[in-house]
Amino acid sequence: MTDLTSLGVKDIRDGVRSGTFTAREVATSFNAAVADAAALNAFIVTTPDHALAAADKVDAARAAGEPLGAMAGVPIGMKDLFATNGVQTTAASHILEGFIPRYESTVSQKLWDAGAGMLGKLNLDQFAMGSSNETSYFGNVSSPWRKSGTNQPMSPGGSSGGSSSAVAARIAPAATGTDTGGSIRQPAAFTGICGIKPTYGRCSRWGIVAFASSLDQAGPMARSVEDCAIMLGAMAGFDPKDATSLQMDVPDWEAALNSDLRGKKVGIPREYRMEGTDQAILDSWEQGKAWLKDAGAEIVDISLPHTRYALPAYYIVAPAEASSNLARYDGVRYGLRDLPDGSGLQDMYAATRAAGFGDEVKRRILIGTYVLSAGFYDAYYTQAQKVRALVARDFERAFEQCDVILAPTTPTASFPLGSMNEDPLTMYLNDVFAVPASLAGLPAMSVPAMCNEDGLPLGLQLVGRPFDEQGVLNAGLAIQQRAGFSARPEKWW
């Protein structure tokens, strides 16, 4: 029998439907793989019983001849930013340690309704703030990948680093991620997997721990474009409980997958050719162009003139929203309370937040508080919002000349854990190619292209028009078929 943990979403779903194996066999295999991979530190808590219960339900439904959902029999990892009923939800923070939601996030509920089960809650950068998975209160996540000939632990990217590590290590066939400024695409690129951030509003934010509400979007991470299409279909959809949820039908992305790009124009943004980008990344970009041309697309040069301002604008807008969102952690309603002897209410707030938030979270709250404070609001926050409008307008104009944009996902491959901690700014710069699409709310995906000379994966990014996830997935599929990316990390854990 094939090793079930080598299968992805589509193969598991189809195998369970056809009776090749049972959902319980799948869940049991993945539960064992998860238990065997503690060295990756990908999970904060594991929930083997959840996975088994969901599998048994699917097996019973199949035996009874009932229709099976789009994710039936697929056990997944759930980023620990999604509230899960009865299962600790921490956002990888100390301040939410022990918090057990009494409700289920809309996205996770939709996945369970579609027949998926949960292997556990995945580690991440604390409150999704980070690009390397080194800010979690529960320790760093290791990528399953290593530079050829070394055994130095490498970053799985962030913030969805538990998700990327687990999927790349084949201890989960797929996982949820969230993307505020690249947190799905960058870790996907670092670990040789696929990940798509849909148009802002496609997936409900209800029950997702908020970081920057105008940017946060959930999406799937898996090892193929098809798997992402299937899982995104199960996650997306209108939710009246989220005021920014899109009231639109969810297309059948899987059914409409088509890698024939004849008649399509692919835009190459000249401003993405930046100093500090690895030569191997630039080479993979050239290769990507050739692949899309081979799929029938016409390659056109485009300009996104405000690209270099997107990242600084993001580092005002996102911390500003975060400082407001994270005001809720006060030691009163849930989570940690630090009450020094004889202290009053204000002291309790300050002590709780000092003890409960990590350094990067504090840094961003302080930046956000500063740029929103009287006297600085217009110079920083309003200016950043205007620049954001210009970044979005650049894309709008570019999409008059092309249907989808091809760019690198990141300026470098993965780096060793601990190697980028000197200056917070160097870490921020890793999201330089990912942030513009976030600011504009556009659907964007990373697909693996090749490995560099160190044997580390590199990703290519596709950005589409608002609501055109299909165009992004189709171009991603064209790359996947031509890249034939089959490298996988050697098991060391």
Add this chain to the structure above:
Amino acid sequence: MSVDKATVAKIASLARIQMDDAALEQMVPELNGILQWVEQLGEVDVTGIEPMAAVIPNTLRLRKDVVDADPLTGGGRQGDVLANAPAAEHGFFGVPKVIE
């Protein structure tokens, strides 16, 4: 613009984060590094540009004006609301005594 230790202490107090001297000292150069870097936004000509808050055009909806239109977000769930409180007492959130 740059911040000094007193300014960082003021921001930390606004943000309700207790910080001792050493933590403040460490934070000053980190915040200044970030603030100097975002300063480049000042170069951008934004004449006539409206600040963008909502990125995808959308309209706010009104829900039906009925009690518990959605039971998940409606009332009558005191037990659930208090379940994670560090100090729930008599059906309320408990906090230290506040004397003005």
